[in-house]
Each structure stands twice: as C-alpha cells, then as structure tokens.
Amino acid sequence: MSKILVLGATGHVGRPLVKELVARGETVKAASRTGKPVEGAEGVVFDVLKPDFDTLFQDVDRLYLLLPTGYVDAKGLLMPIVAAAAARKVKIVFQSVFGVDADDSIPYRQVELAIETSGVPYVILRPNWFADNFHIFWKAGIDHGLIAVPAAEGKSSFIDVRDIAASAAAALTSARHDGKAFNLTGPAALSYGEAAEVLSTVLGRKIAYQPITTDAFVAMLTGAGVGADYAAFLGSIFYPVREGWTAAVTGDVEALTGRAARSLRDYAVDNKAVLS
Ligand SMILES: NC(=O)c1ccc[n+]([C@@H]2O[C@H](COP(=O)([O-])OP(=O)(O)OC[C@H]3O[C@@H](n4cnc5c(N)ncnc54)[C@H](OP(=O)(O)O)[C@@H]3O)[C@@H](O)[C@H]2O)c1
Missing domain, CATH: 3.40.50.720 (NAD(P)-binding Rossmann-like Domain)
Structure with missing residues (x-):
C-alpha cells in the first residue's frame, strides 16, 4: 500500500x-x-x-x-x-x-x-511555460527559423520539464512540503525575442521571433489540425504573457530540490539534437 x-x-x-x-x-x-x-x-x-x-x-x-x-x-x-x-x-x-x-x-x-x-x-x-514547448509546440516554426506567437514583448521565466519532474519527486517523497503551493520557474525571464536569440546561438542558425495577433495564431493552429476549442484556449493563455504576469522568477525549484533551476540555455544545449 x-x-x-x-x-x-x-x-x-x-x-x-x-x-x-x-x-x-x-x-x-x-x-x-x-x-x-x-x-x-x-x-x-x-x-x-x-x-x-x-x-x-x-x-x-x-x-x-x-x-x-x-x-x-x-x-x-x-x-x-x-x-x-x-x-x-x-x-x-x-x-x-x-x-x-x-x-x-x-x-x-x-x-x-x-x-x-x-x-x-x-x-x-x-x-510556468515549459522551455520544452520550443521543441514540442514551436518546433515546426523553428525548423523554418521562425517562432510566431501572440506574446508581444512579454517575458516568461521558462522552466525545463526536468526541473518540474525533480520538484514533483521531492513533493511526492517527503511530507516536508505538504500543505504548500510552489510557483515553479526558470532562473530568468526572457521575451520570445530573447529566447529566439538563445536558440540561435545554441543551434548555430538564425531563429527569428515574430509577434502575431491572437486571431492569426489561432488560425495557424487550426490550420495545422489543432481542434478549435484547444486552439482558442492556447490563444487565450498568451494574454498573461503580454501583461507581464509570467515574468516572475521564484526560488521554488531550489526550495524543493536543493538545486537551482536550469536556464533556457541549459535546456537548449541539452535538447540540441531534437531542436535541430
Ligand atoms: N506546456 C506548458 O507550457 C505548461 C505550462 C504549465 C502547465 N502546463 C500543464 O501541464 C499539463 C500537461 O503536462 P505534460 O506536458 O507533462 O503532459 P503531456 O505530455 O501533454 O501528456 C501526458 C500524457 O497524457 C496522456 N494522455 C493523452 N490523452 C489522454 C487521455 N485521454 N487519458 C489519459 N492520458 C492521456 C498521453 O499519454 P498516452 O498517450 O501514453 O496515454 C501523454 O503522454 C497540462 O495540464 C498543462 O495545462 C503546461
């Protein structure tokens, strides 16, 4: 049991x-x-x-x-x-x-x-927003050298899924954290333009960022086969990004795991093969 x-x-x-x-x-x-x-x-x-x-x-x-x-x-x-x-x-x-x-x-x-x-x-x-989205949701764009999302210049403290998993393992295997909530972020907030620069440096080719409207984004997703409901949902969750609400950086990964959260550069280096 x-x-x-x-x-x-x-x-x-x-x-x-x-x-x-x-x-x-x-x-x-x-x-x-x-x-x-x-x-x-x-x-x-x-x-x-x-x-x-x-x-x-x-x-x-x-x-x-x-x-x-x-x-x-x-x-x-x-x-x-x-x-x-x-x-x-x-x-x-x-x-x-x-x-x-x-x-x-x-x-x-x-x-x-x-x-x-x-x-x-x-x-x-x-x-917060997964760093791994770059090779999951935005990979087709990256293949063409372009990330196009409705984030304007909003910043996000992208988190590596390995840090979420490590935080979850800590929470599941100890009672020390019970009754608490943790806001899991990476170590720095970056705009999508800044993230594209990190990816460009690591991948050794130009990845550009193009801010687009929510309507254009939803149309792009549905055109790629994403269901209308889910495309609309994905469009809606960039509002907090544009408002700057996803830019906060916390120490909660370290509080749970005892290790600093990985940077977007760490993520990109470790996932270079799948991003390339
Ligand atoms: N992506 C982000 O930036 C972000 C940020 C914050 C929070 N989140 C939250 O994180 C969650 C997703 O986490 P994740 O990316 O680790 O999950 P995920 O990889 O998208 O999904 C986990 C697994 O769910 C399974 N699955 C699909 N349909 C299912 C069904 N009908 N019943 C049961 N399992 C099903 C799939 O496995 P099988 O096909 O093998 O069953 C899939 O491997 C969401 O709730 C999202 O809101 C995401």
Missing part, C-alpha cells in the same frame, strides 16, 4: 518523473492509455475520459495529478479524480498552472481549492 500513481506517465513531465522515482527506489504505477510499463515501472491503464478508479488506486498512497495536454475542461475531468483520491486517503501532488491563484474563479484554481479542502495531504505545483 505504498505505491505512487503517476498520471500522464508517458508525457513530458511524467516520464522523467517516473524515472526519478524509480531511481529513488519508489514503487510506481505509471498510468497511460496503453497501460504499458514506463521506465521500469509497472503500467496501468488510464483514460482521463473514463477512469477506472478501483484499478488505478489499488495499493496507492500518493498521486501525481495532471491534465493531459489537449483537454480544456480541467474542472470536469480532474474533480472526480480528486474526489476518488480523497475518498481513499491518497496524498495528491497536483501539476497546476502558473498564475491561476490570481483569481479563484479560474477552473484550475477551483481544482486547487478542492484539493486544499479535501482533507488529504497535498502539494500544489504551478509551473
């Missing part, structure tokens, strides 16, 4: 998290739609649209909770999982989103509030 259930275990944060937990000697249930083993951990089938809680939570005392990318209904999909974990007295470490504590009406914040009042131990992690 001491397994850690990791949702999204094949994903950007999930996979390095499973790897780190296994390396620490924890017993992990790695949840994905196929239920295949991940990084040496046993697999369990998980579909956020039709979760089987009894199978998922069997022998589990801690949960890493996240909403897979591509889904908009954070409350509708995550609240039943929170309730199922709380009913089984399972500790919840929740991968939320940077800045959602600004307004209690934001759906992600409402999930946080439900966790805070659930009666089980919890830790809330609010990562």
Whole structure:
C-alpha cells in the first residue's frame, strides 16, 4: 500500500518523473492509455475520459495529478479524480498552472481549492511555460527559423520539464512540503525575442521571433489540425504573457530540490539534437 500513481506517465513531465522515482527506489504505477510499463515501472491503464478508479488506486498512497495536454475542461475531468483520491486517503501532488491563484474563479484554481479542502495531504505545483514547448509546440516554426506567437514583448521565466519532474519527486517523497503551493520557474525571464536569440546561438542558425495577433495564431493552429476549442484556449493563455504576469522568477525549484533551476540555455544545449 505504498505505491505512487503517476498520471500522464508517458508525457513530458511524467516520464522523467517516473524515472526519478524509480531511481529513488519508489514503487510506481505509471498510468497511460496503453497501460504499458514506463521506465521500469509497472503500467496501468488510464483514460482521463473514463477512469477506472478501483484499478488505478489499488495499493496507492500518493498521486501525481495532471491534465493531459489537449483537454480544456480541467474542472470536469480532474474533480472526480480528486474526489476518488480523497475518498481513499491518497496524498495528491497536483501539476497546476502558473498564475491561476490570481483569481479563484479560474477552473484550475477551483481544482486547487478542492484539493486544499479535501482533507488529504497535498502539494500544489504551478509551473510556468515549459522551455520544452520550443521543441514540442514551436518546433515546426523553428525548423523554418521562425517562432510566431501572440506574446508581444512579454517575458516568461521558462522552466525545463526536468526541473518540474525533480520538484514533483521531492513533493511526492517527503511530507516536508505538504500543505504548500510552489510557483515553479526558470532562473530568468526572457521575451520570445530573447529566447529566439538563445536558440540561435545554441543551434548555430538564425531563429527569428515574430509577434502575431491572437486571431492569426489561432488560425495557424487550426490550420495545422489543432481542434478549435484547444486552439482558442492556447490563444487565450498568451494574454498573461503580454501583461507581464509570467515574468516572475521564484526560488521554488531550489526550495524543493536543493538545486537551482536550469536556464533556457541549459535546456537548449541539452535538447540540441531534437531542436535541430
Ligand atoms: N506546456 C506548458 O507550457 C505548461 C505550462 C504549465 C502547465 N502546463 C500543464 O501541464 C499539463 C500537461 O503536462 P505534460 O506536458 O507533462 O503532459 P503531456 O505530455 O501533454 O501528456 C501526458 C500524457 O497524457 C496522456 N494522455 C493523452 N490523452 C489522454 C487521455 N485521454 N487519458 C489519459 N492520458 C492521456 C498521453 O499519454 P498516452 O498517450 O501514453 O496515454 C501523454 O503522454 C497540462 O495540464 C498543462 O495545462 C503546461
């Protein structure tokens, strides 16, 4: 009865998290739609649209909770999982989103509030924009030497997913951080123009930044096959960037892990092959 259930275990944060937990000697249930083993951990089938809680939570005392990318209904999909974990007295470490504590009406914040009042131990992690988005979402543009997003000159303290995973591992394997929320950022705030310069230097070719309108961005995404709902959602989340709200830098990665957060340059150097 001491397994850690990791949702999204094949994903950007999930996979390095499973790897780190296994390396620490924890017993992990790695949840994905196929239920295949991940990084040496046993697999369990998980579909956020039709979760089987009894199978998922069997022998589990801690949960890493996240909403897979591509889904908009954070409350509708995550609240039943929170309730199922709380009913089984399972500790919840929740991968939320940077800045959602600004307004209690934001759906992600409402999930946080439900966790805070659930009666089980919890830790809330609010990562800022992932550095890894450059090789996930913006890779097609980078291939053509151009990042085009509606960020204007707004800055973000981009965080490497490895630092989110390390923070999550710390939160899952110690009670020291229980009852707290951590705003996870990289060590510096950069505009997309500055980020493009870092990538240009590391990749040895010119990557430009072109600020575009939200409408042009949404049209570009839907043209590339992204669903209309999710494209509109992605368009909307650049508003806080333009307002400067994603520029804050915290020491929360170091508070959790004992190590400084990686810079965007560190990210780019380590991911040069996949960015090239
Ligand atoms: N990207 C950012 O800049 C950013 C910043 C802050 C917060 N966040 C938050 O981080 C979360 C995403 O984290 P992530 O990037 O680590 O996740 P992810 O890699 O996008 O997704 C994790 C895994 O979820 C699985 N998945 C897809 N559809 C599923 C379904 N219907 N049921 C169950 N699993 C499904 C996929 O694995 P299988 O196909 O193997 O099932 C995928 O590998 C989101 O909630 C987002 O809001 C993102």
